[in-house]
Amino acid sequence: MSVEALRSEDLRKIYTQRGAPPVTALAGVSLNVHRGERVALLGRNGAGKTTFLKIASTLLRPTSGTIEVFGHDVGRAPEKARPYIAVVPQEGKPFFHLTPREQVYTYLRARGLGREVARSRTEESLERMGLTEFADRLAITLSGGQRQRTMVATVIATEAPLLFLDEPSIGMDPFARRDVWESLRNLTRRGSTILLTTHYLDEAEALSDRLYIIERGEVLVTGTSEDLKRSVGGTLKVSLAGGARVVESFRSFGSCVADGEHLTVIVAPERLGELMELAVRSHLTATVGPVTLEEAFLRVVGRSINED
Amino acid sequence: MRTSAAEGAAVPFRGLAAFLWTEVLVQAHENLAMATSIVVQGVLLVFVWILAPSLIGVALVGAVLFSMFAMGQRVLNEAAYIRIDHKANDLYLAGPLSPEAYFLGMSLGILVVYLTPVVAVGVLAEVVIRFSLVEAATLLLLALAVWVFAASIGYVFSTFFRDNRAIWAYSSLFFNVFGVLPPVFYPFDRFPAGLQPVALLMPPSAAAAILQNAIGATSLSSGELSLAVFGLAAESTLLFLLAILWARRTVQEV
Numbered sequence: 001m002s003v004e005a006l007r008s009e010d011l012r013k014i015y016t017q018r019g020a021p022p023v024t025a026l027a028g029v030s031l032n033v034h035r036g037e038r039v040a041l042l043g044r045n046g047a048g049k050t051t052f053l054k055i056a057s058t059l060l061r062p063t064s065g066t067i068e069v070f071g072h073d074v075g076r077a078p079e080k081a082r083p084y085i086a087v088v089p090q091e092g093k094p095f096f097h098l099t100p101r102e103q104v105y106t107y108l109r110a111r112g113l114g115r116e117v118a119r120s121r122t123e124e125s126l127e128r129m130g131l132t133e134f135a136d137r138l139a140i141t142l143s144g145g146q147r148q149r150t151m152v153a154t155v156i157a158t159e160a161p162l163l164f165l166d167e168p169s170i171g172m173d174p175f176a177r178r179d180v181w182e183s184l185r186n187l188t189r190r191g192s193t194i195l196l197t198t199h200y201l202d203e204a205e206a207l208s209d210r211l212y213i214i215e216r217g218e219v220l221v222t223g224t225s226e227d228l229k230r231s232v233g234g235t236l237k238v239s240l241a242g243g244a245r246v247v248e249s250f251r252s253f254g255s256c257v258a259d260g261e262h263l264t265v266i267v268a269p270e271r272l273g274e275l276m277e278l279a280v281r282s283h284l285t286a287t288v289g290p291v292t293l294e295e296a297f298l299r300v301v302g303r304s305i306n307e308d
Numbered sequence: 309m310r311t312s313a314a315e316g317a318a319v320p321f322r323g324l325a326a327f328l329w330t331e332v333l334v335q336a337h338e339n340l341a342m343a344t345s346i347v348v349q350g351v352l353l354v355f356v357w358i359l360a361p362s363l364i365g366v367a368l369v370g371a372v373l374f375s376m377f378a379m380g381q382r383v384l385n386e387a388a389y390i391r392i393d394h395k396a397n398d399l400y401l402a403g404p405l406s407p408e409a410y411f412l413g414m415s416l417g418i419l420v421v422y423l424t425p426v427v428a429v430g431v432l433a434e435v436v437i438r439f440s441l442v443e444a445a446t447l448l449l450l451a452l453a454v455w456v457f458a459a460s461i462g463y464v465f466s467t468f469f470r471d472n473r474a475i476w477a478y479s480s481l482f483f484n485v486f487g488v489l490p491p492v493f494y495p496f497d498r499f500p501a502g503l504q505p506v507a508l509l510m511p512p513s514a515a516a517a518i519l520q521n522a523i524g525a526t527s528l529s530s531g532e533l534s535l536a537v538f539g540l541a542a543e544s545t546l547l548f549l550l551a552i553l554w555a556r557r558t559v560q561e562v
Contacts (some may be wrong), residue, residue, distance in 0.1 A: 054561075056400055057398070059402055059559065061560050075418070078559070082401075085402055089395040089398035089399055089402075090395075091395060092394060092395035092398060092399055093393070093394045093397070095330070095390070097334045099331070106326060106327075106329060106333065110327045110330060110400060110403075111404050111405060112404055151399075157549045269361040284423040
């Protein structure tokens with residue numbers, strides 16, 4: 001029998017508080033994650049990503065709808081889903097008075113792994129996350145990035161069938177982020193499934209097989225990062241300094257987004273020469289680059305991912 | 309297949325020993341907290357020794373019971389701290405570790421680490437009072453009941469907070485209302501008569517009264533003794549069961 005690693009159907013979460021109007025965090029989210037997939041939830045702050053992850057990881061009760069982990073109903077029988085999952089919580093921290101080695105090892109033991117397996121997975125995970133050098137220092141003496149790496153090391157060492165990672169590489173330097181990406185790719189090669197939320201579009205692009213863009217508690221679009229980039233309508237992005245004042249002249253080339261003085265135009269390669277000529281005639285400085293997920297996100301949501 | 313590794317869901321107390329050990333490691337690094345854990349009791353003992361040296365035996369027994377209560381109370385601070393600041397609930401409970409193992413492992417871990425000074429006070433009490441075997445066993449049993457009550461109420465209470473700073477005030481309130489004010493460090497019969505039934509329903513003073521009665525430091529009527537014994541047993545048992553149920557229930561926020 002082949003069940004999805006994760007499947008949600010019309011999942012809703014409405015927060016109610018006495019004396020305050022209800023807040024809809026999820027407004028009917030339906031999505032699925034196939035076994036062995038890496039899927040990213042992309043969205044601005046407050047879009048509902050963390051709420052979804054908390055419900056999926058059995059820590060928050062949905063208002064309505066269904067969600068299943070490997071066929072187990074998370075809402076009705078969360079205890080049956082828990083052995084299949086592991087979570088890097090948003091803003092989670094390792095115990096300050098444990099070393100990374102102690103943190104990872106004791107966590108694995110608490111999940112029921114035997115001594116030998118826990119020991120070897122601990123060493124492997126610490127090494128993968130570049131923590132061997134700090135493995136015996138108390139977490140309280142580590143930097144924010146090193147603590148976050150400890151959290152990720154703790155969870156990836158479980159090799160749980162389904163991993164939830166809420167902003168896993170936040171606060172990390174670029175090298176550490178790449179270590180995380182590589183470790184997560186390794187895990188899925190070994191059979192795990194990963195659902196992550198991220199603010200970093202490059203991370204989503206580099207890491208995920210598929211993306212869901214969420215805004216105001218709704219899934220707006222899903223697909224691969226290439227699908228989403230193609231939907232923008234061109235493969236090149238031209239940034240024109242001072243171009244905002246002449247935006248009408250460039251509309252015929254493709255979608256135009258003005259941001260302050262700047263104008264960004266999405267254009268097909270065959271029309272690039274024509275556009276550049278117009279830019280020169282208009283005394284504008286142009287920078288050309290490939291379309292990224294940022295443009296796809298802007299097109300779908302209508303706002304930048306970093307805009308509150 | 310990878311998913312087959314996840315057999316054996318919902319096993320009660322699963323992961324207890326491992327999480328207990330985790331908490332022992334966490335607490336054992338808190339050297340200063342360990343050293344200062346018995347300061348209040350020490351100060352109260354010094355007061356009694358100066359003001360009424362003949363009551364030092366009663367005060368030492370009270371210090372043992374009060375310390376057990378204080379260790380249970382540490383669960384309130386620890387559970388709230390690691391939930392709010394470290395998101396340990398999310399990390400540990402979204403997995404096969406059972407919620408009751410999380411509560412009990414944390415509580416026992418604190419007990420193991422902070423027990424040494426209490427044992428030292430217990431030995432001092434033995435030197436002063438010279439317990440019979442029955443009295444010593446009674447003290448152990450009472451200390452355990454007081455600890456179970458305090459740890460259970462501490463864990464349940466910890467789940468209501470979203471800010472650590474709010475807890476400090478309540479922690480101090482519990483500490484003084486249950487431990488310092490009622491007759492724990494002094495003889496039960498010195499407590500105002502009208503309030504004595506209340507003291508017999510408060511676990512630390514009930515336990516102290518039972519033991520004071522056993523060693524002849526106070527004299528309880530059979531009704532008072534029954535109230536203290538059954539009250540303490542019922543409160544500790546019910547609170548412990550409530551804490552287990554509460555731990556299971558509060559994994560999933562509403």
